[in-house]
Amino acid sequence: MTVSFGTRLASELAAKRHLCVGIDPHAPLLSDWGLADDAAGAERMGREVVAAAAGVAACVKPQVAFFERFGSAGFVALERVLADARAAGLLVIADVKRGDIGSSFAAYADAWLRPGSPLEADAMTVAAYQGFGSLRGAFDRVREDGKGLFVLAATSNPEARDVQQAVRADGRTVAQAMVDDALACGHPGDDHVNSVGVVLGATLRLEDFGIDASAPPARPALPVLAPGFGFQGARVEDAAEIFGGFGWALLASESRSVLAGGPIGLATRVRDRAEAVATALTV
Numbered sequence: 663m664t665v666s667f668g669t670r671l672a673s674e675l676a677a678k679r680h681l682c683v684g685i686d687p688h689a690p691l692l693s694d695w696g697l698a699d700d701a702a703g704a705e706r707m708g709r710e711v712v713a714a715a716a717g718v719a720a721c722v723k724p725q726v727a728f729f730e731r732f733g734s735a736g737f738v739a740l741e742r743v744l745a746d747a748r749a750a751g752l753l754v755i756a757d758v759k760r761g762d763i764g765s766s767f768a769a770y771a772d773a774w775l776r777p778g779s780p781l782e783a784d785a786m787t788v789a790a791y792q793g794f795g796s797l798r799g800a801f802d803r804v805r806e807d808g809k810g811l812f813v814l815a816a817t818s819n820p821e822a823r824d825v826q827q828a829v830r831a832d833g834r835t836v837a838q839a840m841v842d843d844a845l846a847c848g849h850p851g852d853d854h855v856n857s858v859g860v861v862l863g864a865t866l867r868l869e870d871f872g873i874d875a876s877a878p879p880a881r882p883a884l885p886v887l888a889p890g891f892g893f894q895g896a897r898v899e900d901a902a903e904i905f906g907g908f909g910w911a912l913l914a915s916e917s918r919s920v921l922a923g924g925p926i927g928l929a930t931r932v933r934d935r936a937e938a939v940a941t942a943l944t945v
């Protein structure tokens with residue numbers, strides 16, 4: 663049996679690595695770094711982030727949109743960043759937020775999770791708004807190839823609450839149903855951490871989404887990818903307070919706040935954020 667994504671993530675968390683460094687080559691950031699707003703600039707930033715994050719952060723999260731905007735050259739750049747991350751032993755979460763009818767979604771899973779694919783990552787972000795079952799094409803990748811999924815549940819953008827706070831016919835919010843459904847999927851080898859997790863924004867009050875963060879962690883624990891720290895306003899120092907029982911398997915994600923300021927001092931910024939979140943989540 664393949665080693666599950668949940669097992670690999672559990673090792674990172676056991677080593678108190680809870681930081682996820684986002685790789686978001688925004689045009690103004692590339693300019694700050696003295697790089698051109700092109701695929702070569704995005705590649706250079708991505709590879710420097712990987713070098714700074716290796717051994718310090720649990721994972722990196724390339725925001726694929728910032729590579730995709732350069733077309734095929736952007737994908738080649740991303741492939742090189744992914745190869746570096748794999749070689750550095752970092753987990754990679756491709757932030758692609760894919761979702762579609764089952765047959766098309768399976769092709770997305772093939773692109774981002776199939777072993778040997780040029781864009782292979784360890785996990786990808788997915789949207790289940792066409793029904794949780796539409797993600798089934800990725801479940802084989804989870805169970806057979808040891809890959810992971812992060813399902814959008816309560817996202818950090820303010821517009822999302824119209825959809826995610828809506829109450830379904832079964833009385834649960836859409837967000838809570840995503841949490842429940844994610845926990846029900848996974849890999850048979852997931853002992854401590856589930857291979858399928860959710861995205862919960864750090865800027866939110868989870869109770870507004872019908873999510874009870876005070877409950878003790880499930881076993882295996884639901885991994886939570888939490889963007890919204892740093893630039894969007896949440897503080898990693900408050901991670902335990904915000905996420906309660908979800909803190910056990912929390913990945914606190916920061917992109918712009920770590921990338922701003924250029925390559926000089928990048929390693930120190932990554933280390934500082936990694937230490938701050940580890941301290942916040944140490945009970």
Ligand SMILES: O=c1ccn([C@@H]2O[C@H](COP(=O)(O)O)[C@@H](O)[C@H]2O)c(=O)[nH]1
Nearest residue numbers: 725817818819863889893894916917918
């Ligand atoms: O709810 C969500 C889901 C994903 N994101 C993504 O995370 C990063 C956040 O970047 P920062 O610079 O740290 O704000 C970005 O790639 C978003 O697309 C999110 O922000 N919220």
